[in-house]
Amino acid sequence: MGHPPRLIVSLHDVHPGSREQIQRQRFDLNQAGIRSLSHLVVPEFHHGASSFHDPALSQWLGEQQASGDELILHGFYHDRQGQRESLGDLFWTRLYTNQEAEFYSLSEAESRERWKKGRESFELQGWRTRGFIAPAWLIHSGLVDCLSSAGFDYSVVYEGILNLKGGSKTSLHRIPTLCWSSRAWWRRQSSLVWNGFRFQTFLSQGIDFRVSLHPLDVDYPFIWGQVMTMIRQAVRMGYQPVTYGEYQEKLLGRSEESRIA
Numbered sequence: 661m662g663h664p665p666r667l668i669v670s671l672h673d674v675h676p677g678s679r680e681q682i683q684r685q686r687f688d689l690n691q692a693g694i695r696s697l698s699h700l701v702v703p704e705f706h707h708g709a710s711s712f713h714d715p716a717l718s719q720w721l722g723e724q725q726a727s728g729d730e731l732i733l734h735g736f737y738h739d740r741q742g743q744r745e746s747l748g749d750l751f752w753t754r755l756y757t758n759q760e761a762e763f764y765s766l767s768e769a770e771s772r773e774r775w776k777k778g779r780e781s782f783e784l785q786g787w788r789t790r791g792f793i794a795p796a797w798l799i800h801s802g803l804v805d806c807l808s809s810a811g812f813d814y815s816v817v818y819e820g821i822l823n824l825k826g827g828s829k830t831s832l833h834r835i836p837t838l839c840w841s842s843r844a845w846w847r848r849q850s851s852l853v854w855n856g857f858r859f860q861t862f863l864s865q866g867i868d869f870r871v872s873l874h875p876l877d878v879d880y881p882f883i884w885g886q887v888m889t890m891i892r893q894a895v896r897m898g899y900q901p902v903t904y905g906e907y908q909e910k911l912l913g914r915s916e917e918s919r920i921a
């Protein structure tokens with residue numbers, strides 16, 4: 661062993677409408693010692709303006725990549741427009757998420773089309789992407805099997821990183837995540853208490869963990885205050901900030917066996 665514990669910070673839902681919040685988050689995190697993190701970029705959030713046609717956003721993201729951040733394809737539309745759903749899907753599509761689980765039941769052909777369009781647009785911007793993360797981390801298992809042939813090295817779900825380059829089989833490397841819910845008062849209160857408890861557990865055991873942030877988090881001072889306090893404490897305790905891509909490449913690498921050995 662001997663390596664410091666790792667902290668993966670990710671900024672979810674980057675698009676023209678969230679640019680200002682994302683930039684405030686990045687600034688504060690930089691001040692707190694997070695030199696590299698992952699931006700989850702949505703090409704056309706809720707079928708709205710393209711993230712690639714917003715010069716202020718694309719230039720800023722290019723600069724973040726040049727200074728060590730990672731840009732990741734995060735869905736394509738981040739909504740379920742035009743998709744049918746069965747009664748059994750409703751918990752995930754309506755209650756757990758607000759109609760945002762784009763890849764929860766999308767067909768393989770349509771998924772491949774969106775991945776291709778997303779990757780091509782990233783390339784045109786000069787952005788590299790090795791990972792794909794589905795909105796709300798919801799992706800059905802049939803699609804996970806297609807990700808490697810679509811050119812991705814890893815994906816991420818709530819439980820951890822799906823390493824697609826670890827040999828013949830996709831493996832899940834579990835890394836817990838903290839995330840805050842800003843959708844309703846009771847959700848906000850309970851996430852503060854729950855996250856505080858889990859954070860202390862991670863630190864006391866020195867285990868790797870993730871901090872997954874959403875644009876609205878920065879607008880609630882008590883949420884953002886807790887986020888920043890935790891980040892500063894983790895950095896002080898020797899946690900090393902890494903991107904998802906760095907983690908997959910350096911710690912999971914080609915095979916799970918070599919990492920464990």
Ligand SMILES: [Zn+2]
Nearest residue numbers: 672673795796
């Ligand atoms: Zn998202």
